[in-house]
Amino acid sequence: MAVWSARKSKRPADAPPRRSAATGGAPLPDASSLPATTDWLVRGKDGRLTAYAPVEGAVLRWTEKHPGGPEWTGPEKLPAPGIVPHLSIAQGADGYVHLVALRRTRLADGTPATDVVFALQYQSGLAVRDWAVVGNPYPNDPALAAQIGLPAAVIDSDGSLHVFVRNVGGGICGRSSVPSGKWNKWADLKGSGIVGDHTITASITTDGLMELVAPTAGHILRWTQETKGVKFQRAEDIPARAEAGSLSSERTGAGRLTHFWHDADDGTVRAWRPSDKAPSVLGSGAGTGPVATLRTAVDGHDCTVMARRDAATGRPALAAYPTEDEALGATWTLTGEPCAGAPALALDGRGRVVMAAFGTDGTLRVARQKPEPGLALEAWARV
Incomplete structure (x- = not known):
């Protein structure tokens, strides 16, 4: 199903990172520090796509000039003093984008301070509100607070933001806002043995x-939750060993999520939902980091599109299969040049599949679905 075309770059692989006037001469993202996340490409309510990348003390932002491209603005530099170069991005039905991060600073007396913070963007390309502090589960113990994991975030159906971190016991702590804008206290969801810093998927x-x-x-x-608004409860464990930081989830049916990850032993993509006795294997070959997923129609068929970074070559790879029909398998197609972090997927304002990735030089690259049957994508374009 996946057919790919690629365009070779004339830029030397060892060339220094480009600099942009839009960032005040600051370098583009350092490829070695780009985190492996897949939520960094977002479509706003106006249909324009926006890409985000955290750098030291700031977030870089690229925005389409018009829905469906091809021209973009940016990167713009959004100040974010003290944040760890990692973002969890959550978007609600209202289109508002929440940028959630971990901030490490020092108080006036030199004591280290670690807090979950977030910034809110109401519309594509417009100003982002000042970073607001959510805090941490250990407000009276800076040493424990410094050990929490990177945050995961989700917006509920009422538009409230929920953030979660791995706590020092290897379980999860979470804090939730309410429609009035106030925040509930941190809650200990229990659990133990969670591995890695960026490991929770919400x-x-x-x-x-x-x-x-x-x-x-x-x-x-x-x-899971039994009904809206109730506390979380521990559910059936998934019988699998996942590579830390590789989990992602997709809505694949009414009230159903399918979870995806790279197997910790052989690096293949696995998929599972509660109706499964065991995880399914989707294609061969190993990948790294999280699996980007996108549910959309291809030739009138409900399909799940997947993207990952290939472990052997570092190049982006694409695959698709009929949604919830893992028995049919999937074939991974390599494309383009080696990338940093993990690729992302989204539908643009014209309903086309868009695959985006950061090159090893820190530049943003984008490929869009061709206007023809199947899932053929146009050549990669540098933004």
């Missing part, structure tokens, strides 16, 4: 129920 079903997954050395932990 999702919401079509029924408005949130679900969390996180890997341990021997299995994948799950938390």
